[in-house]
Amino acid sequence: MRLLLIRHGETPSNLEYVLDTGVPGPGLTDLGERQAAALPTALAHEDIGAVFASTLVRTQLTAAPLAVARGLEVTVRDGIREISAGDLEMLRGDSERGELYMRTVFAWSSGRTALRIPGGENGDEALRRYDAVVAEAAALQAGTVALVSHGAAIRMWTAARVDNVDVPFAATHPLRNTGVVVLEGSPSDGWKALTWAGETVTPSGAAGPTGHPVAGP
Structure with missing residues (x-):
């Protein structure tokens, strides 16, 4: 199957550079709304048969224009919400x-999944919930x-799960708002990444920095 992992549109918390992971979370900025509205055109070449969003408002607002354009309902699942900052x-x-x-977060991707964000979840919990939604989508x-x-x-x-994406690559490639990662598998x-925000995936294969923490929420 083909899986499109899409980051939500811009939020006020993105502008403030803060870790805002609670449910339901903030809505979208004016730019974020325009980014969401542009998704149906940007993904017009994709034969999308289902649209999922997390339990956070920003993903549902981002998914709505795409779902409407395809005549689909948005399936909301907690498993693909943001990693809790605790x-x-x-x-x-x-x-x-x-x-x-x-x-x-990147220590989890390297296999150290027992580590826990203070007051939050550990890697086993985060991967398990995300895996469950991906499996549901595949089914x-x-x-x-x-x-x-x-x-x-x-x-x-x-x-953690895609064969040709390693930690150095993911750490040095923050995903912009409404950026899309295209997977096949x-x-x-197993999974292979075809593109990351429009660019062919070429893992670095070398140690690198952990990237900007705010690039997640």
């Missing part, structure tokens, strides 16, 4: 404490499925 909630992502968020046999999700969650899950056979 005690780090609403800290600036570039603060000394806030940087712990993405360091922990639909809808051809191409769009999952409107969140930056940190997408980068963490792809680095299945839960049983």
Whole structure:
């Protein structure tokens, strides 16, 4: 199958550079609404048979124009929500404490899934819930499925589960609002990334920085 992982449109918290992961979360800025409205045209070449969004308002607002354009309902699932920041909630992502968020997230992708974000979830919990929604999407046999999700969650899950995306690549490639990662494969056979925000995926294969923490929420 073909899986499109789409980051939500811009939110006020993105502008403030803070870790805002709580449910239901903020809505979209004016730019975020325009980004969402542009998705149907940007993805006109994709034969999308199902659209999923997380339990956070920003993903549902982003998914709505795409679903309407395709005559589909948005399936809302908690499993693809943003990774909970726990005690780090609403800290600036570039603060000394806030940087712990993405360091922990990418440690999960490297296999250290028992680590826990203070007051939040661990990697086993985050991967399990995301895997469950991907498996549900694959079981639909809808051809191409769009999952409107969140930056940190997408980068963490792809680095952990996609054959040709490693941690250095995901860490150094923040996903802009309404950026799309195109995957091909299945839960049983594995996944390959075809493009990341329009660019062919070429993993770095070398150690790199952990990227900006705010690039997730």
